[in-house]
Amino acid sequence: MRKKSEDNLPLIALVGPTNAGKSTLFNRMTGSWQAITAREESTTRDRIYGEVEWQSWRFNLVDTGGLAEDESELYQKIKSQTLQAVTEADLVLFVFDATSGLTPSNLQFIKTLRQTKNVWLVANKMDSPKRRAELSTYDYLGLKTFAVSAIKGNGVGDLLEAASNDLPKVKINDPSAPVITIVGRPNVGKSTLLNSLTKSNRAVVSPLAGTTRDIVTEKIIIDGTDFLLADTAGVRRRGRIARGTEDFSVKRALTTISRSDAVLVVIDASEGTTRGDLHLIYFAHDLGKPLLIVINKMDLIETGRMPFHRYLHKFPNIPVSALKGENTDKVLTWLKENVASGK
Structure with missing residues (x-):
């Protein structure tokens, strides 16, 4: 269908x-x-x-x-x-x-x-x-x-x-939905989160790090309000970024953050917070963007075993399992409460 x-x-x-x-x-x-x-x-x-x-x-x-x-x-x-x-x-x-x-x-x-x-x-x-x-x-x-x-x-x-x-004729209608950018290091589950939030399989999900290279977008409606979710390429530490396509993907991901209305930074709970995570968090924070830290892969760890950086508690965060769809509804609630319904 x-x-x-x-x-x-x-x-x-x-x-x-x-x-x-x-x-x-x-x-x-x-x-x-x-x-x-x-x-x-x-x-x-x-x-x-x-x-x-x-x-x-x-x-x-x-x-x-x-x-x-x-x-x-x-x-x-x-x-x-x-x-x-x-x-x-x-x-x-x-x-x-x-x-x-x-x-x-x-x-x-x-x-x-x-x-x-x-x-x-x-x-x-x-x-x-x-x-x-x-x-x-x-x-x-x-x-x-x-x-x-x-x-x-x-x-x-x-x-x-x-x-x-x-094609069937549809007239141009101007107003656009707020853009929510999903960012994080490679293989932390950004595409899985996108698919879970939208109940779709728009993004290729694979155990290979760096599967997403393009900006994948999907519209969702929360209580009558449109939002556009943008999944981006994984951002590695600068010294580990390969030249060429990956380098361009990362630069464009950072540009997408600057143009977005809010940012979801996805962290791998099984690895804890890294310098790369903090770089993305503060990059979005310094731009004044509404920011939510999504602590993913909670199904892989035991309670209280997450080695998170102390600065993480300064920002709102929600633990989820995107793969199992656990707690992702709270992410949608945060979007509804913290992001304006239009630009």
């Missing part, structure tokens, strides 16, 4: 092979920097949602992890996220690298998709007239096909125009 957004906006899903430029196209269409773009394959791992406004009309867009022939547990979870996005979508854009073309596995996936979904082809990296002339190669598929250069913006306007004409 398709999960409708609370505002009932139509949804477009971006799917396709790794490194086809889906995240670049997502950022171009939404006018945001929400999805990470990099040469490294499978940079996007979660479903990343954004809102598109075009010619006074609105619709939602979801970016997904790249399709790859990989049987690892992590890739299977990424594929599951992609299939869930497809299930929810009103329109599926299959994005591929025009310089590489469509592979037999791509064609098989498209064949399966079009049995139940409206599918369009989007040939990305069409940076020259010669490549655009080759677009007729795919006419035999009988699908609407668009040539774009996501990085330059060429052809994206035509794609947006066609999509807005095809």
Whole structure:
């Protein structure tokens, strides 16, 4: 069953092979920097949602992890996220690298998709007239096909125009919900907390540290008030941050804190408070943000065995088990009582 957004906006899903430029196209269409773009394959791992406004009309867009022939547990979870996005979508854009073309596995996936979904082809990296002339190669598929250069913006306007004409019309409505940023060190359970609070599986949850790289957002309603939860990449101590994608993820997580209306700092109860935790706590505190410390993984420790820093008691905190859903209702209560219902 398709999960409708609370505002009932139509949804477009971006799917396709790794490194086809889906995240670049997502950022171009939404006018945001929400999805990470990099040469490294499978940079996007979660479903990343954004809102598109075009010619006074609105619709939602979801970016997904790249399709790859990989049987690892992590890739299977990424594929599951992609299939869930497809299930929810009103329109599926299959994005591929025009310089590489469509592979037999791509064609098989498209064949399966079009049995139940409206599918369009989007040939990305069409940076020259010669490549655009080759677009007729795919006419035999009988699908609407668009040539774009996501990085330059060429052809994206035509794609947006066609999509807005095809989808149900929803007018632009201005006010936005307060943004609550979830931050913490890698593998403390931020994504599990997001999934528990929203009763969803939006974020990929894995024992691998650093699974979340993008800003994953989910809207929740508490007693009639909308909130937008933003899950971020884990922030390590500066000396342990790898260059490249992870470094950019961390910088963007800190930027997200500065732009948010409140911050949930998640701490691993089985490890206690670290310097990295205190850095995040005081970073948010110094910005004057409403701050709640969520002490997660309480199911892994014995009562009274938490080696917490003495400064922690200066801030409101709630012990939870996000995995088991224990005490998370108190986090929702804190949000309702401490965060304004609008910006």
